[in-house]
Amino acid sequence: MAAEPPRDGADAIQDAWRRELPGVPVESIGVVTRIWWAAKVFGDERRRLLANLGVDVATLDLLSTLRRSGPPYRMSPGELAGACMVTRGAITQRVERAVRAGLVERTTVGSGYHARAVFLTDAGNALLDRVVADLLVAEDRLVGHLSPERRDQLADLLRELLAGLGGPSLTGQVGD
Amino acid sequence: MAAEPPRDGADAIQDAWRRELPGVPVESIGVVTRIWWAAKVFGDERRRLLANLGVDVATLDLLSTLRRSGPPYRMSPGELAGACMVTRGAITQRVERAVRAGLVERTTVGSGYHARAVFLTDAGNALLDRVVADLLVAEDRLVGHLSPERRDQLADLLRELLAGLGGPSLTGQVGD
DNA sequence: TAAACTGAGTTTAGACCTAAACTCAGGGGG
């Protein structure tokens, strides 16, 4: 007879919908709502930290994806859209901002209307060297209250969840 | 000797940072990145479904929070901000849109500059009755490939994670 | 009782995203 874990806000939301709309299936809330909240906490924390370091989350996502891609460290806008999980239009805007900031460059073709490849400048690489380690250390602290065993259990369950979601997998991700 | 789970994109990202920035702690990625991706998949799916039903995610979040709050089904903007985990400014804008759509009303005070309480109209309640059940059924299907045992394990680990994050708890949530 | 304070709500500027329309470059038919 293991002790029940203390109830939290997601449990309260399940109860509230059971009360307001009897008969609807509320079981997914325990997973979906908590994932939503955790993502919000991580996202807010990351935004604050990066703001202090002078970058925004979207730009760092772009630069990180290029850096992680490995040699030759160049990606087309379409590849970036797949890896970053945003629309091509969003990539156009991210690249435009990053170019203005001197963090990436584009090679174009023909009249120059279309970008062909995007790659980091020295300044972009320097920014990554300066920021990513701090970010990973901060996030390590955020999840540090979970024992390594619990953390690995959670990671494995999330991997299983994502595999079934048909969402982001190795396809379209880093490492062409 | 349990079989290793198949590698996914998050594993690849861990490897890539180990290669690019040797020495940085990459263990948090297995949890943080997968939670981020899962939230993105759930969020995109919810946005698409709700767009078909003629609502947007932010408005449904507002209406749901009011409905779940129970009697007297009224909340101040500040309470709503806490429960929805967005800034008060965002609540002002959400309420303004919902008022224009006829889904909620406001009671004001004095010159009418400040809202005091926000509550659902009949149209707002009808929209919830029409939409929430469909949404929960759809999300139940999304996580349906996990066995109930795995789902509960995942929910428990996420509850533990959130408790340690000091993030959303019972405080400021539903239930007055 | 009037000035200052405090806290809740609102406004605004700026960032970011999506969806849909638009624009080229390159590759077939005719």
Place this chain on the structure above:
DNA sequence: CCCCCTGAGTTTAGGTCTAAACTCAGTTTA
């Protein structure tokens, strides 16, 4: 050789959010 098609990239309109400045109502204080 030219027209059209297709696909990748870009533009634009519209919506959402945050952070910081601003505005009141009610309260404290002298």
